[in-house]
Amino acid sequence: MSKKYLPKSLFTRSLLILVVPTLLIQIVTAYIFFERHWDNVTRHMSGALAGDVAFLINQLKDVPSKQKPSVVGEFEMATGIDVSFENLESFNPKKSSDYFPEFQSLLRAKIKEKFTVQKTTDGEYIEVKIAFASQVLRIITSVKRLESRTTTIFITWTFGASLLFLMVAIIFLRNQIRPITRLAIAADNFGRGVDTPDFRPHGATEVRKAARAFIIMRERIRRQIRTRTDMLSGISHDLRTPLTRMKLQLAMLPEDISKRDDMQEVIAELNDDVAQMQNMIKEYLDFARDEGREETIKIQLDELLKDVVSDYERMQQPVVVTIKNKVEIELRVSSIRRMLHNLIDNALRYGKNCHVTLQVIGSYTEIWIDDEGAGIPEEKREEVFKPFKRLEPSRNSKTGGVGLGLTIARDVVMAHGGIIALEASPAGGLRVLIRLPI
Ligand SMILES: Nc1ncnc2c1ncn2[C@@H]1O[C@H](COP(=O)(O)OP(=O)(O)OP(=O)(O)O)[C@@H](O)[C@H]1O
Ligand SMILES: [Mg+2]
Incomplete structure (x- = not known):
């Protein structure tokens, strides 16, 4: 109270x-x-x-x-x-x-x-x-x-002196608190993936210590992300050659084998698997190429959203967008585009009629992506964020993706200091809720 x-x-x-x-x-x-x-x-x-x-x-x-x-x-x-x-x-x-x-x-x-x-x-x-x-x-x-008469003198002096004291205190306090504010801004920026290159430790020993610890921590996290991305894209890249070779070998199987009744089905399945693996690698490499390298820029998120949706409208896809507030925000544009495409593709692929909504709630921007499909049962909602996790284990490359869409979406949202959650949509299917700090 x-x-x-x-x-x-x-x-x-x-x-x-x-x-x-x-x-x-x-x-x-x-x-x-x-x-x-x-x-x-x-x-x-x-x-x-x-x-x-x-x-x-x-x-x-x-x-x-x-x-x-x-x-x-x-x-x-x-x-x-x-x-x-x-x-x-x-x-x-x-x-x-x-x-x-x-x-x-x-x-x-x-x-x-x-x-x-x-x-x-x-x-x-x-x-x-x-x-x-x-x-x-x-x-x-x-x-x-x-x-x-000393009364007035007494009051004038005490209050005059306190006023002086207050002014000195304000000046000193300002200087003490400025480095803490700077540290808070740098930490906040790092959380939402915005760079603060000119941040240096300043001020009292404790504040300097915290600032130095923050800089070291930031460096370590950056290095870890870089190592992970470099390693995975290295592996993906190296896998491409043997996969291409496998595909070629499958195509060049001698006719007496490829025409055999018992072999035809096996070869078709192998072809599918190879295609799927190539697809996965392509998806991953696309993602890794952008990650961590793209700079943030200030942009009208509502305009970006309308632009993404208009691509679908041009292809006669049932996607509608509702903008409740206009909002300017610092973003990595192509990552956000990729995320929106992943989520809208999911809504269209696993549901039907996609509704995209943008609104500002307090100091956050919320994006909802609703569909009218079957949704995802509550106990599976965490699982689907895992890489290569799919609920419908279809090998058909028309309906089936590789299972990276939501993983990438979560990565993108987190790199912007936001959160992503799956809920039941009032429209009947799934609602993907994205909350980004402004
Ligand atoms: N809107 C949705 N409604 C119902 N199920 C969904 C929805 N979005 C995703 N899912 C389920 O979550 C799984 C994981 O989705 P995710 O986008 O990560 O991969 P994907 O769509 O299978 O492949 P990718 O997006 O990499 O091409 C999907 O396979 C699907 O089973
Ligand atoms: Mg998907």
Whole structure:
């Protein structure tokens, strides 16, 4: 559940790991500062001002009215607080406000007289009016006496500093994460058969190590593919000569043997076998010639599909294509063509009426090849991908292929980083599903 809300990329995650603790520390410090230090400071300041005011009131109570101005004058000199007398009419106890509650409660504890506390309109001064004897004592002083200005400085500095920290962290993190992104792209490209020739190990030791391991692994896989293809095409090539010789020898059998009743059938079967073997070798060599050597290019897959299907339409074959989305994708074109031909040929040969569908689902392109034939039973669906595996062991070269079509199709799809699967088609026969990453 909480995973759903976590950011996905390494960059944002690492940034969070840095930012969240710093932010927490700041909140805690700010809290402590406000709760303790700031509170204390305000209390002290409020206490001091309340004390000053109470002191003045008490002094004024004790002196005859004649001397009051001089007491006030002394007080103003000593404290820097402005004091004046006003008529009682200017006192309106309802006008009191809840500014500086700390100060108000402290003052209330110190004097019995009623008072009001106001801020001047510019917010710079605080005005305290006290109903005293038959007069109103008006006291004006700067709010700085009650408010600690360090608060704003504190907040500006902490947040300014964190902003700076965040910027530095972003720059550093970017540089750390770039080599990982590059490695991910190279691995992804290799998976779908696209080359990344300029990939080099970069960055922190661990990332370099992973990159170096990837390069070695990639080389080994490439070498294995090359060895396999070279070896098999070598063998196939070498088999061609003896097979041609066998065919020739069969054709040149002396008449007294080839015309014999019991031999005719044997010779026909041998001829078929030789033809089939030649066919297999031709198919395989065709495939091996392209494999691993073809470069990928960006191409409109929908156009390619339409083009392949139009070949069948020209030959009056029952193939229809439905394009649900247009999609451009990096492909080895002749391999993909070969794969599509293999699968459509199968649909026409073992079923009837072939439907080809192309659509984009998320970050994948899906191609469906449906037919209306008998399909393949579920337990045989893995088996038919094996080389030279055929379900109907026909030796008739008209209906029978060599059993490489699906093997090659799977090879092609995998070399593009995709998957191929056989399913039951809603049309009745087999559905071949191909999913290629975009
Ligand atoms: N659309 C299909 N419907 C029913 N069976 C199928 C279908 N496609 C393939 N098969 C079965 O799977 C087997 C293997 O197919 P695959 O394409 O690999 O070889 P093939 O068609 O026999 O020969 P090739 O394609 O090499 O000429 C086929 O012999 C057939 O029995
Ligand atoms: Mg086939």
